[in-house]
Amino acid sequence: MPVRRRRAIAIAASVATAAALGATALATSASAAEVPLSGYELTWGIKQSYRTYVTGMARGTFTPADGATQAADNGAFTFTEGTGTYDSTAHTVGLAFKGSLKIASQLHGFEITLADVKFDSAAAEITADVTKSGTTTDDVPLAKVTVTQAMTDMTTTLTKEAADVFGSASYEGAAGDPLTVVQKTTTSGTPDPSDSTSASVGPSDSTTPSPADSETPSPATSDSTSPSPAASASVAATKGDIVDGELGWGVKESFRTYVVGSVAGGKIAASDGATQATGNGPFTFTGATGTYDTDADTLAASFEGAVNFKGHEMNGTYALDLTLSDLKATLEDGTGELTADVTSLGEKSEDVVLADLEADSADLTAKSDVITVDDISATLTAAGAEAFSGYYEKGTELDPVDLSVALSADAELPSGDGESGSSGSTATADTSGSTSGGVTGSTTGGVSGALASTGSGTPVAALGAAAAVTVAAGAGVVFAMRRRRTAE
Structure with a gap:
């Protein structure tokens, strides 16, 4: 299912100085080719302290459905079968994922459902359709994302809308859990991200597009069922x-x-x-x-x-x-x-x-x-x-x-x-x-x-x-x- 973009992504002509990039400016077309993507998964825990509150003091539950799952020990949530497009010139990705998540507490009197979760690297945000108090609002921006080329362990910041959804004004601007987006399966017609010529999400270091510009982004297919964002973290002194x-x-x-x-x-x-x-x-x-x-x-x-x-x-x-x-x-x-x-x-x-x-x-x-x-x-x-x-x-x-x-x-x-x-x-x-x-x-x-x-x-x-x-x-x-x- 193609991503319902909240706004069109316009690619304007870019100019870079020779001193900064060592090359002449390059103008790109506003209608750059988009490559279809499928088989992606998104893993995000919203916020650890929020999960602890829901299952602890609120005596509530998290119920994933329709393909979504939750990691053991009240862990993060994974939404599956992500499909969308990759802009080979702007190096941006837009993906929509299957799965829903119901958050409920009878003791504290709330029931929230998140569905149709989307990740848009151009807008640098996570959105979801939110049902609360019987009313559904589409494409609610839940977090801003610091997008990286690998798309793993990305820093998130909760929005004002997220504070409203999760019931605490203090969440506006608060650090959310890290976000990881990986391709789990490669289907026919979708470029193999493990190919050495695949491109990365984000601007290229070169002023001239490489042959990889028409390929899929760099996140490699993982053999594990859940990402390990900490694998690349630096090791401190003992x-x-x-x-x-x-x-x-x-x-x-x-x-x-x-x-x-x-x-x-x-x-x-x-x-x-x-x-x-x-x-x-x-x-x-x-x-x-x-x-x-x-x-x-x-x-x-x-x-x-x-x-x-x-x-x-x-x-x-x-x-x-x-x-x-x-x-x-x-x-x-x-x-x-x-x-x-x-x-x-x-x-x-x-x-x-x-x-x-x-x-x-x-x-x-x-x-x-x-x-x-x-x-x-x-x-x-x-x-x-x-x-x-x-x-x-x-x-x-x-x-x-x-x-x-x-x-x-x-x-x-x-x-x-x-x-x-x-x-x-x-x-x-x-x-x-x-x-x-x-x-x-x-x-x-x-x-x-x-x-x-x-x-x-x-x-x-x-x-x-x-x-x-x-x-x-x-x-x-x-x-x-x-x-x-x-x-x-």
């Missing part, structure tokens, strides 16, 4: 010093909601290099230093930045005044600790072990001199429970931790999830009973499938009446503590 990095952590979404809600009537401020995502989202701590050893699967990193929680203001004095700073994360064989300096009501305790950490995998792997570990489970310790004045009990699940550390000065850290706000950003209370930043205090939240911007914190919609009771009880603990300190 061990050494960390030169930079970031840690993403929301502490606990229900705590953030409580602080800026109508009960505590407070505010949250990030400073000294830390930032908070919009909509009362999670925090990002920066400037990592420390050490790593990928053979021993160990990592110890310290991060700059601080976050302060204030609430229950009485005559200019806050009964809740808690600051976390100098965060440190350690991992060894997949487990570790998260520590911080804790200042509560002016009293500081250093290197408090707030949470026990557990990663999905024990292996620490460097890719392009960067180690990234996402969705690390964090469980409150006894010392952490004391730091929160008994508001949460030991063993309480906190927001997951994401970290990326650079192993060399020229290593490029991931762009992040696009969830960080400006340094020192503050969320303040709304006297109407809902918090600022778009997070409501109602049991519905007003957004179907809304989720924390980490993708796996407890959405406000799931808190319900029981959480409201817990929040009130927590407020009593804080007030009692304040009264005791005042009496002393």
